[in-house]
Amino acid sequence: MINLVTCYENGEGTEKNVEKAFYWYQKVGENEVKLVCNECKQLYIDYQWCQQCNTKRFQQDFSKWTSKNEFVDKFIQEAQLNAKNSYEFLEWIPYNILSGINYYDKGGFSEIHKAIWLDGPIYSWNFNKQQWNRCNFQTGYEVILKTLNSSSDIDSKFLDEVYYLYLVVILFFYA
Template sequence: MNNNNVNNFYEYELLTQRYGLCTECKQPNTSEKWCKECNSKRLQQNFGNWTSGNEYVDKFIQESQLKARSYNELLEWVPYTQLRNIQYFAKGGFSTIYSGIWLDGHIDYWNYEKQDWNRRVYKLEEKFHEEANNPNIKNPLESNIEYGRPIVLKSLDYSSDINEDFLNEWKVHLQCQYELESSNPHHIFHVVYAKPSVFFYDLLQKQMVFSFQLVQKNPQSVNDCCRSSLSVLTSCLTFLSYHG
């Protein structure tokens, strides 16, 4: 048995002991409730149902979905219409921070009974419905919505051009995410880039906004949020689009 076979054998045994076997293909899961091979096929089948309008962004997201060994490595193209209660939170350095609610939340795992993705959402507190009455709120939360994911949006200044070089820098952060997951599984963030005009002005023409989203459940203070934003190596990526 050569070294490659030995390494593959031990990796197989380690993954099996840690995460169990996939319900579908009976191979070891690559993370908790996550099979890379089966989930990448599901995600690939959906490629034709979305586009960012930018070939580099599409390729970047698709590559992450094909290679994701856990939901923390997974990127999604999320409509801006999925966001509620967007409001200014803090300003500092080269970024502006907003708070908000993501209605669907991120993909968590494949539900075999429902034959659909389970997404991470929470029962929303009454305070979020009260905040919706604030005239400074963008996309106020509707009274009949009970679930969503409280988030923080970090808008990076001076990053209006998203190209292949810009996106390649974030591949490093995504690679680090998987390695750090096992030691700190609850410290998960999504880093956001968005044009500030989206949140402050009524846009008369359609535009696309490519966004990195820093997601944190119920941030307690500006300091907490800023400390979180420094943890770039523990961040994964979500893209948002806005259609005016």
């Protein structure tokens, strides 16, 4: 069964299909087969997610990106360091890997746009290619962008509120 996970995940001998890969991964779990990280040999804590190794990878990349706001950078870094799966971490998306940015709506303190994230979000580490596996890397991934008025004034108090919203989303995911 684990071979089916790999085949569907990487498109080896069949069309790449993340949903089928996840389905077969769940079947492996139901049969008490435990998967271990290829790097540190510890058990995965979630679908192909090794918190120990992924934390190291995120830390190595901290110097490769910035939002240009120290509070935002710290917030994203903390989410990455504490992530127990691919749904719990945040990632800074550079503007140059977004396409089809279209105005959607305007609120009291922000504008909302839709866009396509060309790479898509991370879901696991590819040991063969030594890079992150990403969802919808061929077609892109639809995202919502929020442009805050006075975004240069973002501080830790504002991010505390964002953090609580982030926790609510995570708790909802596990409910």
